Amino acid sequence: MTRTTALLTDHYELTMLQAALAGGTAERRCVFELFSRSLPDGRRYGVVAGVGRALDALEAFRFDQESLDALDGVVDEPTLAWLSAYRFSGDVQGYGEGETYFPGSPLLVVEASFAEAVLLETVLLSIYNHDSAIAAAASRMTRAAGDRPCIEMGSRRTHEEAAVAAARAAYVAGFEATSNLAARHRWGVPSTGTSAHSFTLLHDTEADAFRVQVDSLGVGTTLLVDTYDVAEAVRLGVEVAGTGLGAVRLDSGDLGVLAHQVREQLDSLGAHDTRIVVTSDLDEYAIAGLGAAPVDGYGVGTQLVTGSGHPTCGMVYKLVAREDSRGEMEPVAKRSSKKASFGGRKWAHRHLGTDGYAEAEVVGTGPAPDPGPRSRDLLVPLVRAGEVVGREPLADARARHLASREELPLAAQSMSRGEPVLPTRRVDPTTGG
Amino acid sequence: MTRTTALLTDHYELTMLQAALAGGTAERRCVFELFSRSLPDGRRYGVVAGVGRALDALEAFRFDQESLDALDGVVDEPTLAWLSAYRFSGDVQGYGEGETYFPGSPLLVVEASFAEAVLLETVLLSIYNHDSAIAAAASRMTRAAGDRPCIEMGSRRTHEEAAVAAARAAYVAGFEATSNLAARHRWGVPSTGTSAHSFTLLHDTEADAFRVQVDSLGVGTTLLVDTYDVAEAVRLGVEVAGTGLGAVRLDSGDLGVLAHQVREQLDSLGAHDTRIVVTSDLDEYAIAGLGAAPVDGYGVGTQLVTGSGHPTCGMVYKLVAREDSRGEMEPVAKRSSKKASFGGRKWAHRHLGTDGYAEAEVVGTGPAPDPGPRSRDLLVPLVRAGEVVGREPLADARARHLASREELPLAAQSMSRGEPVLPTRRVDPTTGG
Missing domain, CATH: 3.20.20.70 (Aldolase class I)
Structure with missing residues (x-):
């Protein structure tokens, strides 16, 4: 039995919930999106990791009596009563684990009431930001190593539980083995030493x-x-x-x-x-x-578990659409200049050239067009009506990463700093843009 | 009930154990030391954090049936039998939580049989390297903030469990509060949002x-x-x-x-x-x-939980003395040039000048001299014959940090890159050095 993940959460998710419950807006249907505005400076592509862990965390996100007691003084009684029955009942789509990604790629699309969806923000971001940072570094390392095996051995250089997740993420991105015994036990990553x-x-x-x-x-x-x-x-x-x-x-x-x-x-x-x-x-x-x-082989420690200079991704979890007071879904976005976001529920395709290499990340709002023969649909169902449907063996994520990386333009092989190897094209039906 | 921490361990700790058990050397009395050869580049002082978490992890380091089953294929039957009865029975001394430290400071001195002590390496280093990296960054931030409160809100930018430890370490180093609800629950860190x-x-x-x-x-x-x-x-x-x-x-x-x-x-x-x-x-x-x-207040996220450019410390756990085949304790050290270490069981004093400010970290082997009126003994008992004796309220660690930081020379207030503000003086009775 996994321990509850409910307290791996920021205080303000709970106070927002309390206010929205009291204000009658908590049940508004919402779409939240988890994405990154940019890649870490100089990086050519990102790697999604942590999907399987995020699904476990979502399933274990329940407020047991101990959690409710812990929230005494944080939120009021009606909120505690609501939390005691909490169970995510919405839908989640997202990029498959191991997939490469680019600025603006909608890595998760979460549809539920505001109350249900807002509570997941912190734990989903923690998992995605950490695991994807490790996987991105690992992918560069396994590419640099070519046919020679890379072994993950950085457990002692990072938090003891982050170490387990790092071993898992490195395996997704092509590492052969880990020194971490908990990663062997929990995730079946081969261990060695x-x-x-x-x-x-x-x-x-x-x-x-x-x-x-x-x-x-x-x-x-x-x-x-x-x-x-x-x-x-x-x-x-x-x-x-x-x-x-x-x-x-x-x-x-x-x-x-x-x-x-x-x-x-x-x-x-x-x-x-x-x-x-x-x-x-x-x-x-x-x-x-x-x-x-x-x-004949590389054992990698510190630089792997610290993301080789980029220990976290800049992923955020933003409200992109919500029901208004008339019950209509409406795209929403913050309007400050630097952190502006792109409202509306997204679809995403990887567009391939005639040579089979990827040419663009195409991200749009409105009804998703048929991807056609030269594009791949990037969103896969992860949760349907609260039931996790996206679990898969870790080997599948590993295979997906290697295939997705192979498909990128050759510039992705460059270790030097540069722009993302794919442009992100935005398609907005309301502007025809 | 804390879950066992036994698998938060590198594979090679177990294979070394197996070989030493078979070779008759596993029960040799050993002294391991946890220390850092240097501070992160440019930093003026380090901050010890994670001590309380390490004591919990040591106490929870037991091989239950699930752990033993997980080690099938890693070690042989006699080793599994030995592990099933594992319980640390040795002694540990160390720097108090929140204490500042310098290159070569003996942050932990672990005395036990090789078998008992070697197994703790990975989890102790994970905790110390992570938590101390966060505390060092946090200490610079709270100093820069002066009387204005700093609030930790980086949970979403790091692994979900690292986030809890980061909130705790930041509190030790002077942060007023955290957004993390699990840190509130587990450690009593005030939460806000x-x-x-x-x-x-x-x-x-x-x-x-x-x-x-x-x-x-x-x-x-x-x-x-x-x-x-x-x-x-x-x-x-x-x-x-x-x-x-x-x-x-x-x-x-x-x-x-x-x-x-x-x-x-x-x-x-x-x-x-x-x-x-x-x-x-x-x-x-x-x-x-x-x-x-x-x-009136600063909320700090990403840079806090990633150690503001230094997400890990370079702490290592080295054998510094052991019983030889005649039963005599002998200092030992690796002899490669770059990573050379300083053998023998250590004592450590913080030497103060007449103005009350610290002047040097004095680290020696052999019998510890009386510190005298102008030095503080830095090692405190943490575990005696396997019993944890060094637990303390988190507020004590917080108070220790503020006092230790106040005692440092004024150069410690400088945010610019530079040398450690205290020299580490080594005293070795065999050379008189």
Whole structure:
């Protein structure tokens, strides 16, 4: 049983609810949209992640007695009574998990009463902003790594629960495995790991440490070879494990130079199949920089879990249409200049060129046109009348990401800063724009 | 009942355990130290946060049947049997929560068998690295804000559970309140909040929205005045609520200019006590930049929960001493150049000058000398023989932070990039250094 997510919420969602209940406007039918006005500075594409977690959070969004007691002093009695029966009964459509996105892409379209929909704002944004930031960084890293596997090992550098979500998001964006055991347990992400410097230091000698490790974990294990002297450790490793040694790990120093030296040494010792894994402060640039070095895998920590410079996305959750006092649905939008939004319920298509590569993100209001043979409809049903219908295996999200990334123009492969690789075209039937 | 934290752990902690159990080295007495080799680039001081959460996590670190089942395929049967009885029985000392710290400060000193202590590495680092990063940013912000209150409202920009921890850490570092309801519930952090743009847009007119809000939440509420036209909204707000209107909130535009205009308008309407709260993409620099503007409070979101450019600390958990095969305790340290560490169990004093300001962080090995009248002992007992003894009210951590920050040299007040304001002096009895 998942714990309730109801308190993972901002205070003002509850006070707005109280006021709207008292004012008779809480039941107005509304459309909220979760989207991003821009990508993080310099990024070419975004990656939607957290969809599966958001659906779980929505389902677990119930006010049990403990939650209601916790709201004593926050809202009044009628509001508490209303909350005790809270259950989301609306509809949600959204981009599939792993899909790439662009400024203005309607990542979630939530239709329900104001009261039901406004309460979900904080937890939906928390999940989408965090998980998508990790996935965007992960996607750049797995692209830079090409065919070589990336392993997520950043748990210790981020909040202990964020770590689990980060491992999951990295897997969606192409990482092969994680060090995080909770991600293995909860989400089935493959986990991996062998030993740290403390294990070597625990033993009287490095040789003792290697023997103990190989005896217990087998010759296929990965030996950490940079506690004292790398060349001596590599020699010892092959002496202890034989030429069938699985891998050696380098966690410090000039990784490119070391990898060449270690590869040469391993080959000279006959350990041709022993892999070299590197793990020190890597990001997508360092991974790409090691492209010519004889490296067989990348372990990525800090830079992955902190989004490689962009630890959060700028996603927002905005009211874009609502029923007015006559019962008519009406598009609405804030009118301040900098944060202006685009009112009305959206549809979204990815338009493809004749070469099969994506050409534009087409986002419109009004009735969605048929996408036709050269466009994909980007919105999939996630919740219908309160029932979650969009759950899928994590492998599907992973496959969707790889396919969506492949479809992007070649500029998406560039790690350098630049504009989003697709323009977002807005289609508004009222202006013909 | 807290859920077990046992799986919030890296895979390799478990495989090291298996190997050490099989190799007969798992029960060697060890000292692990949690510390940071440096502060984030340019920062003048660090702030320890997460201590109370870490103690909870340590207490909840038990392998229940579900956890053991989840480790099928990770470790062997003897290891699972050992884990089923796991309970930390060692000792932990550490810096009190809220204390400032410097490179090399021994933030936690964990003494136990290798097996017991190594398993805690990941979850302790996750908590310390995250919470301390938030607290360090928060401390700069509350200092920049001076007597004006800072309110934490970044939940939507970070993982939903990281958000709760961030609200807690910000409170430790001087924030007055949070928007996060779970932080209120779990940690007693005061929560606050009123309304969003969606609330204004829900209503047919801004006047309707203000009336509904004031009727329900009282004239002391905060009205959001930048949905359409600020001056018109301020006029309306005072018309609806009267001159007793609690506050207005500005969430966009040039906040300094707007604050002056709004203050003038409020005063001209007789609403002299109506406060002005600003909330748009603030960080410590923006807060300081508004120092001369008539602003009464700062709501801080993204930059707080992402550590204002430094979303994690570089804290590590290293074996610094262990029993050897003869049963003698021996200092140990990795010998690679860049990541070299300083072996041996540490003590730490904050040395104060005659003016009462701190002069140095003194960290040594060997028997701790008496701190004397001009030094403070920085290590406090947190766990004794497996029992948590270091729990304290969050208010104590908050008070400790403010006192510790006050004691730092004036350069700590500088927001500009620079060296740590205190040097770390190492005292090693074996070298006399």
